[in-house]
Structures are given as C-alpha cells and as structure tokens.
Amino acid sequence: xxxxxxxxxxxxxxxxxxxxxxxxxxxxxxxxxxxxxxxxxxxxxxxxxxxxxxxxxxxxxxxxxxxxxxxxxxxxxxxxxxxxxxxxxxxxxxxxxxxxxxxxxxxxxxxxxxxxxxxxxxxxxxxxxxxxxxxxxxxxxxxxxxxxxxxxxxxxxxxxxxxxxxxxxxxxxxxxxxxxxxxxxxxxxxxxxxxxxxxxxxxxxxxxxxxxxxxxxxxxxxxxxxxxxxxxxxxxxxxxxxxxxxxxxxxxxxxxxxxxxxxxxxxxxxxxxxxxxxxxxxxxxxxx
Numbered sequence: 001x002x003x004x005x006x007x008x009x010x011x012x013x014x015x016x017x018x019x020x021x022x023x024x025x026x027x028x029x030x031x032x033x034x035x036x037x038x039x040x041x042x043x044x045x046x047x048x049x050x051x052x053x054x055x056x057x058x059x060x061x062x063x064x065x066x067x068x069x070x071x072x073x074x075x076x077x078x079x080x081x082x083x084x085x086x087x088x089x090x091x092x093x094x095x096x097x098x099x100x101x102x103x104x105x106x107x108x109x110x111x112x113x114x115x116x117x118x119x120x121x122x123x124x125x126x127x128x129x130x131x132x133x134x135x136x137x138x139x140x141x142x143x144x145x146x147x148x149x150x151x152x153x154x155x156x157x158x159x160x161x162x163x164x165x166x167x168x169x170x171x172x173x174x175x176x177x178x179x180x181x182x183x184x185x186x187x188x189x190x191x192x193x194x195x196x197x198x199x200x201x202x203x204x205x206x207x208x209x210x211x212x213x214x215x216x217x218x219x220x221x222x223x224x225x226x227x228x229x230x231x232x233x234x235x236x237x238x239x240x241x242x243x244x245x246x247x248x249x250x251x252x253x254x255x256x257x258x259x260x261x262x263x264x265x266x267x268x269x270x271x272x273x274x275x276x277x278x279x280x281x282x283x284x285x286x287x288x
Contacts, residue, residue: 203257
C-alpha cells in the first residue's frame with residue numbers, strides 16, 4: 001500500500017476548490033487528529049479502502065477545527081472522528097449545513113476527567129472533590145489537558161467555571177497528556193487528566209472517571225463519519241463503506257492498546273486478521 005501523509009502545515013497550503021471532481025475520483029483525502037482513536041480508525045479505514053476499492057488515500061493530519069473547515073471548503077473529503085452530540089457541537093453548529101453525516105462508526109464513547117485508581121480510592125472521586133484544600137495542594141492547582149482545539153478542552157474550561165475551581169488547565173498535545181499520566185502513575189502521584197474512551201490508556205493503567213454531577217463534560221457520545229458536499233457522488237462506495245463500519249468500543253480499546261504496545265500498523269494488521277469476517281461485512285455492505 002502506498003500511504004501518503006500530509007501534516008497540518010501542508011493543510012494550510014490547500015486552496016478552496018483544490019480538489020476537483022475528477023481528482024476526487026482518483027484520490028481520497030482523509031483528515032485525522034493525532035488522537036489514538038482517530039489514528040487507529042483512520043488508518044484502518046485507509047487499509048480497507050486501498051485494498052478493496054482501488055482508491056489512493058492521502059492522510060491529512062491536522063487539528064479538529066481545520067478538519068471541519070477543510071470539509072466545508074472541499075479541501076478534505078472525509079473525517080472519521082466527529083464526536084457528537086456534545087464534543088464537536090460548536091463545529092456542527094457552524095458547518096453542519098455545509099458537510100454531510102455518513103453515519104455512526106461506534107457508540108458508547110465518553111469524555112471526562114480521569115484519575116489513577118489509587119487516587120480515586122484515596123478520596124478524589126468527583127469534580128466537586130477538587131475544591132478540597134488537600135487536592136488543590138497535591139495537584140498544584142493543575143489539570144493536564146490536551147490540544148486547544150479539542151472539544152474536551154472547551155468543555156474542561158467550562159467545567160472549571162461551572163464548578164468554580166481555582167485550577168489551571170494545561171493545554172498540550174495528547175502525547176503530552178499521556179506522558180504526564182505515565183509519570184504520575186509510575187511515581188504514585190495524583191493527577192487529573194482530560195481524557196476519553198476509547199483510548200489505549202485504559203488498557204495500560206487502572207483509571208477512573210471523576211463523577212461529573214453537573215454534567216458539564218457530557219454523557220455518552222457517538223463517533224460519526226463526516227464528508228464534504230458531493231462526496232457521495234464522487235465516492236459512492238466509500239461513502240457507503242463509512243456508513244457500514246461499526247466497531248464496539250471494547251474491541252477498539254483492545255486493539256488500540258496493542259497499537260500502543262507494538263505499533264498502530266501492527267495492531268491494524270492484527271485487527272484485519274482477527275476480525276476478517278467483520279471487515280468482509282463492511283466491504284460487502286458498501287458494494288451492495
């Protein structure tokens with residue numbers, strides 16, 4: 001397979017209308033954010049597409065916001081990590097009339113603030129508990145977050161306001177968040193990180209979500225495939241494929257953890273072998 005990867009800086013050079021219908025028929029541009037679940041699902045779909053639908057794929061790594069503007073502008077054809085109804089609510093409100101929902105890839109996803117199980121057992125079990133001086137001191141008034149454009153970042157700022165917390169949200173990459181979590185767990189230190197499931201960290205560590213009595217961080221989420229206008233006409237089978245893909249969250253967690261321990265590519269190949277009947281169902285569904 002010939003894999004192409006375009007980074008966020010390259011996305012900035014794309015111009016409106018750069019992808020004509022003729023070009024689109026030969027090459028598919030798929031946007032993805034550097035989150036573990038998005039990487040796994042996007043690269044899995046890439047393998048299925050290139051092996052079964054004779055279509056070349058370019059992967060465009062970018063932030064969440066540029067994904068949606070890229071779809072609206074026609075510079076990106078497809079994304080496979082639209083969190084709905086809450087996490088990406090702002091983007092759907094802004095661009096919903098300019099993009100197309102192809103269906104749900106998996107449900108049961110969740111956002112929240114996460115602590116090591118040891119910290120949870122020591123009494124930090126709810127966001128309300130963060131007001132206690134003990135945890136304010138031990139956590140140094142910090143919550144470890146991820147990138148600024150992520151929905152969990154926006155919701156976390158709202159949670160700090162709603163719960164009247166005297167904390168700073170540290171905005172960084174997803175990799176920085178998991179590195180901070182790893183250090184804290186290995187040293188037996190408390191930490192609060194913004195997180196979500198599915199994610200490989202739930203296979204690597206014993207973790208708990210903090211209770212969110214105000215519901216600021218939302219409830220169960222579904223992850224949708226979203227496309228640009230005209231995508232169904234240019235890629236009819238792949239549009240159907242996106243609507244046929246469905247993975248349960250526990251299976252996804254399993255292979256994402258394998259990807260962490262080995263590599264994403266190894267985990268995808270193992271998935272394609274172990275779940276070949278499921279993949280065949282997707283492909284046949286798209287061709288019918």
